Amino acid sequence: MDIANLYTLFLKSDGISTDTRKITPNCLFFALKGDNFNGNAYAAEALKQGALAAIIDESKHHNTTETILVSDSLKTLQDLANYHRKQLGTKIISLTGSNGKTTTKELIKSVLETTYKTTATQGNLNNHIGVPLTLLSIQPETEFAVVEMGANHLKEIEFLCSIAEPDYGYITNFGKAHLEGFGSLEGVVKGKSELYNFLKKHSKTIFYNADDEKQSHILRDYSRKYSYSLTNNKSDITLTPLKNAENAALVYLNNKIHSHLTGSYNLPNIAAAITIGSILNITPENIKKGIETYIPSNNRSQILKANSNTIILDAYNANPTSITAALDNLKSMNTENTVVILGDMFELGLESLKEHQHIVDYTKQLDLKNLITLGHNFYQTNSTHPKFTEYTALKEHINSIKIENSTILIKGSRGMQMERLLELF
Template sequence: MKNMTLDNVAKACGGALHLPEGGHRKEDFQEASCVVIDSRKIEPGGIFIATKGEKVDGHRFIGQVTEGGALGVVCEREEKDCPVPYILVKDSFQALKDIAEFYRRQLSVKVVGVTGSVGKTSTKEFIASVLSARYRVLKTSGNFNNEIGLPLTVLSIRQEHEIAVLEMGISDFGEMHRLSKIAKPDICVLTNIGQSHLEKLGSREGILKAKSEIFDYMNSEGYVFVNGDDDMLRHIKKKGNHEPIHFGLKPENEIFASDVFDKGLFGSQAVIHANLEVFQVEIPLPGIHMVLNALAAAGVGMQLGLTAEDVKQGIANVEAVRGRSNVLSLSDCTLIDDCYNANPGSMQAAIDLLSMASGRKVAILGDMFELGEGQEQLHGDVGAYAVKKKIDVLICTGKLSGHMYEQAVHTREAADAQEKKEIYHFAERDEMIQILPKLLKKGDTILVKASHGMEFEKVVEFLVKRDN
């Protein structure tokens, strides 16, 4: 890792470097092979940052990592018998961010920062897939998009990488400012401004303000790509030395799609118009929102020198991420695994996707968190929307989802339809799982979606295991 010596790391995080008896060894001047907070991931010559979590204190594993050949340790307490140098800091998590910020400055890699209320992960996947046609790309893995995950992702960049595509997620003001300070993006992509994290951000205007902190440390010669169909993003002003580039389904955007053909759960086709090029693409992931993600990727790719053919191939090769609109064909049903997270906008998009399926449509929906004062109404709106989209079976789970259930029942009764849709409510997830086999039928298409804290991956695991 370029310039990542113990002395430089200590200076970067404002820590005090303590040496074992005998002073510096020659290996103390070498560059670290890795920087980790998980002791299981230490490599010979790596640096271990001991952090205190809610359940585990990393200081317990300092002996283990030194035996594993660690170059040094960053920690919050004195380690008098430590056989390798240690850097004493006040806050290990702050040290992690400071070290990542220092390391980012040593790199010539271009960084694409992706944020927005909905679709960050899918857009990141599309961009990485497209850019991989010509570049060696590192992308955010899993949910490593916050003030712990992003610095760890930056610290995983290596000399061979030419571009890093970083997902940047927040829930409060100031967080994106700090993430931008670490990532220093050359290209910023904003997907939309929805209704996530309203509890702290207050309104869509607050969300826009918080997300816009991504521009605080961006390259002044960099480019900004925004969803021009979003009523708030389309009004973003010039950033750095370039005007924002708009993508969307409307032809007034600089990058837009026409002739969109929806193939339901099998994805879609579209004709992309970008940089005076017009070309047809096959988008393998389902949902109209995936067309927007493909447009963002096309814009970024062509800005970085890719051809229309490169973009076309990269879009065709994109793969679904577990828990993110991942369609699984099981022996007795089709499962839409969208359980990673949820807010009102992504709930409606997932219900739209489910409504495209043939046969009986089942939505297993759970609570959405961090929505603030209007959370009851927002849950109710989702219930009403599911009924209006003719979902055959709606299974609501969780305390807040009681409002989803009540509004769904009210909407069903008001419609006075000849066919009464099935609507259920369960207070607890595990209670619902026990009853679930009695509610499902062979041939169902089943959507599973809730906020991450509901742990609906356990519902997906139950359905998959039941199929085996």
């Protein structure tokens, strides 16, 4: 079956599923394969549960009229997503970066939906499977779709752009994330910049942070761009950080905009959403409403009160750049009692031990004395701080010292599940 005919079937369906545990009636089931699973083996079960058809790529499972045999189920999913994208009048805003992608995506969505019919990537479905699923979820009446793109190797963003064909793009920053795959910070810059390369090649619109020297340099000869700045007036949108605010806040056109996000490191994320909203003709009142109604979730920059303690829970993910920013923010709060509880950072490759040691040393430099760590990488660092390789031992230690009347930063890579610590407070 060619893509045009498959698309006709897609329009008759009620969406896409790649997991038999989440089959919905009249959906199209795509049998994908991974290191530990083969969706082809579950095609019959998907049909039994009510799927309209199952797209498979192994002939031995092609035993009913409801199975559609293709050469590669994943590529077919990607091709179908691109075909759907081409039929839509929806404008696609794509974003990538080392830190803050998901928070920025949610802020942009919150601002845009005050004025336009808007959709966005669910959670962090931002890879070679997630981006096609996001595109295929876009309805014909949708005016804007905010599509997050993640990558840990070169050429991945380039490939995702070929599927999504974005009209607008934004890179949050270039940081020390996924060094194992990118090889170096220079590799990160090259990989993330594949989004800008696509947009420049197709004369599309770019939003960027004029305070970021690398981005300003990359875009120096490109004209279809809009910038913001938090430090000067040499940009299209000038924003002023609001000092002494409880949460991250900015002044935009004399409007004080208070977010529910903690930390100065979230100011660029807010600024990007304000800039995109402004350029897309959203009123200042609606921009303010969009920022101020967004409530962070999923362990991202959440401020929680727990008895006598204030907890900054930023445990969705971590890398050297984001942990350094979180530590700087904690120090700037000038609270009397602070506790830093950090989990290991992943995907740092040969730089792992050096980067974990740097974080430990940085806490000393900032005079953040109460550091506790979890994970084998931090355990190998040269320090006398309490460090544990197992959660149970960490839990016993925290229970024994009875932390009270403190501001507690909890951060670590997703696999460390640092949000488990909330039960202790």
